[in-house]
Amino acid sequence: MLDQIKKDLIKYMKEQDKFKLDVIRMLKSAIQMESINLKHDLSDDEILAVIKREVKKRNSSIEEYKKFGKDEVVESLKKEIEVLSVYLPEELNDDELAKIIHDKISKIDSPSIKDMGIIIKEISQEYGAQVDMSKVSKLVKEKLS
Numbered sequence: 001m002l003d004q005i006k007k008d009l010i011k012y013m014k015e016q017d018k019f020k021l022d023v024i025r026m027l028k029s030a031i032q033m034e035s036i037n038l039k040h041d042l043s044d045d046e047i048l049a050v051i052k053r054e055v056k057k058r059n060s061s062i063e064e065y066k067k068f069g070k071d072e073v074v075e076s077l078k079k080e081i082e083v084l085s086v087y088l089p090e091e092l093n094d095d096e097l098a099k100i101i102h103d104k105i106s107k108i109d110s111p112s113i114k115d116m117g118i119i120i121k122e123i124s125q126e127y128g129a130q131v132d133m134s135k136v137s138k139l140v141k142e143k144l145s
Helices: 002-015 018-038 044-067 071-085 094-106 113-130 133-144
Strands: none
Touching: 002 018, 018 044, 018 071, 044 071, 044 113, 094 113, 094 133, 113 133
16 A cells, blocks of 8 residues: 555656645655554555545545635645545445444344444454444444434
8 A cells, every 4th residue: 555655656746746746745744654653564454544534634624614615725625535535445335334234233142232332343343444433333323222
């Protein structure tokens, strides 16, 4: 994953695509900071977590900028998300996610809200970057309540 990011960095340098180059540099910097914080080279899953975190930051910033009518900044952030999303695997749709949650819950004898953490942890370990964990949490809570 990191090799692909480095290749894209060089590609955008050659193409002189300043916008994409800036986004990839920022991503590379965020990955290096995470690597320093964890004191080891990051695995692909850890890199995906960094990318998802960066996308999430931009999504929350979009909401804030919309409140103040900063449409140019909102558009720029959306373009950044598009560049970053290239590295993320396609997320599971709601139907697939609901089926996974149903399967996990059905494996537990008399499931209750106390089992929520176990179910979420299993889904996170098994599907990682393919799911939005906030959505998983919400759906699991609804099913168990």
